[in-house]
Amino acid sequence: MLQFAAVKPGEKLYDLGSGDGRIVILAAQKFQADATGVEIDELLVKESSARIHSLGLDGKARIVQGDLLQQDYSPADVLMVYLLPSANDKLRPILERQLRKGTRIVAHDFPFRGWTPERDQFIEDDGAGRSHTLFLYVIHK
Numbered sequence: 001m002l003q004f005a006a007v008k009p010g011e012k013l014y015d016l017g018s019g020d021g022r023i024v025i026l027a028a029q030k031f032q033a034d035a036t037g038v039e040i041d042e043l044l045v046k047e048s049s050a051r052i053h054s055l056g057l058d059g060k061a062r063i064v065q066g067d068l069l070q071q072d073y074s075p076a077d078v079l080m081v082y083l084l085p086s087a088n089d090k091l092r093p094i095l096e097r098q099l100r101k102g103t104r105i106v107a108h109d110f111p112f113r114g115w116t117p118e119r120d121q122f123i124e125d126d127g128a129g130r131s132h133t134l135f136l137y138v139i140h141k
Helices: 022-031 042-054 085-098
Strands: 012-016 034-039 061-065 078-081 104-108 119-123 132-138
Touching (some): 012 022, 022 034, 022 042, 022 061, 042 061, 078 085
Antiparallel strands (some): 104 132, 119 132
8 A cells, every 4th residue: 555655755644544553654664654543442552552662663653542534634645544435435525625635545445436546456366365456546626
């Protein structure tokens, strides 16, 4: 997802529903992005925040606890989204209001209805025998 979005050093990246924080950590480590995860589960926030701290990434990565529909994404250069279609439907108008021209969004497996991706990529086997599709959107307002 990070390669597909062509994440650049210093870009502000958000991972919505960041889970264990792996995308946030990888974005900070390998891509030198300023990475923020949004996660509602308190235990996952504590675990991923502890991992970020143990890796010395405190200044480059963080996890905020909260509802991903209640956040401000206006600073974002890139968003990572692996949510169900119903969540994407709720999120879309928020992103349309908040994001500036040029912001990139990568959706994993579930496209945003009503948006046309700039490109998509089918991954036949992720190494565990599962296939996936990535969708890249760019805000054009």
